[in-house]
Amino acid sequence: MNNGSSNGSGRSPSNLPPLSLSILGVEPLDEFIREVADFIHHMIGQRPEGANGVEVEAKVGVLRDKVSGQRLSLPVLVETIIMPNSVDCRFESNMSPIQHKHFNTLLNNLKTTSSTPSEMNYAHLHLVDSFYAAPDGRGEKVRVTRDEKSGAVQACVQKVRLGSLDIYSPKRAADWRISVNVEIPVPQPIGTATHTRKKDRMSYTHEEFIVDLTQVTSTFGASSKPEVLHELEVELARPEYLLSTAAKRGDPNVSESERGAFDELIRAFVNNARILVRNSGDGWQ
Structure with missing residues (x-):
């Protein structure tokens, strides 16, 4: 008679020892995390010499077919990194005001009820960006960011775009895009701005990451x-720490924890982006 035991030992499954991670006793490398880490590490290495203001961010949005305007549809079942320049699509980061409110509630609840040992800090920022033509007429415009109330200049930079990765999430209401940029400080420009945008930003900082929920009026x-957009992004908070860990990645002359710190940083970055995407509901424009 079958006694219900599948291993013949007579023990119930609850009494069995935990399974090994694999036949080698280790967990196989997560190729998704490694691909993102390799990409960011490579992009960092391509930055202009002396440019240390590296910006790594993941924006939540929707990938759309450029011809039909409909959300991208690919023959895959789960979250997938799209090979750059292989699919004719565009990324739109705008969400509806209802979705904006949904994330505001979610993030506020996390701040007040989070069970993580690290505190989540919050700031409500009102900023104004003014854009000016590049000094040499080439490259990205110069952006001057001021505090809306005081007028104090927060930043005056020219952004250099290094690269981006699109992630398609067929099981979710939203996709996401990882961007790597460098912001180079420049002298404050003279003349008239080509356009401006106001940013009503709720900023949540947790450990090495900043989650920004922003209403942008351009x-x-x-x-x-005026054009009004609602955007959500997670960004690495400390460029200097990112560059420090990147420099030690795989270095045999440092400790194992230092060698792996960059990949662990990117793992947490990806996890934060995934949490936001998986908590997105209907309401993408």
């Missing part, structure tokens, strides 16, 4: 109607 001229 104005392109006195006669044009």
Whole structure:
């Protein structure tokens, strides 16, 4: 008679020892995390000499087919990194006001009820970005960021875009994009701004990451109607720490923890982006 035991030992499954991670006793490398880490590490290595203001961020949004305008549809079942320049699509980070409110509630609840040992800090920022033509007429515009109330200059930079990765999430309401940029400080420009944008930003800081939920109001001229967007992103908080860990990645002359610190940082970064995507509901524009 079958006694219900599948291993013939007579013990119930609850009394069995835990399973090994694998026949080698180790967990196989997560290829997704490694691909993202390799990409970011490579992009960091391509930055202009002396440029240390590295910005690594993941924006939540929707990948759309450029022809139909519909959300991208690929023959995959789970979250997938798209090979750059292989699919004719665009990324849109705008969400509806209802979705914006959903994430605001979610993040506020995390701040007040989080069970993690690290505190989540919060700041409500009101900023104004003014954009000016590049000094040499080439490259990205110069951005001057000021505090809306005091007018104090927070930053004056020219952004250099190094690269991006699109992640398609067929089981979720949203996709995401990882971008690596460098922000180079430049002298404050003289003249008239080409356009401005106001940012009403709720910023949540947790350990090495900043989650920004922002309402962006852009104005392109006195006669044009302002454009209002709602965006969500997670960003690495300390560029200097990112560069420090990147420099020691795989270095045999440092400790194992130092060699692996970069990949662990990127693992947590990816996990934070995934948490946001998996908590997204309907309401993407």
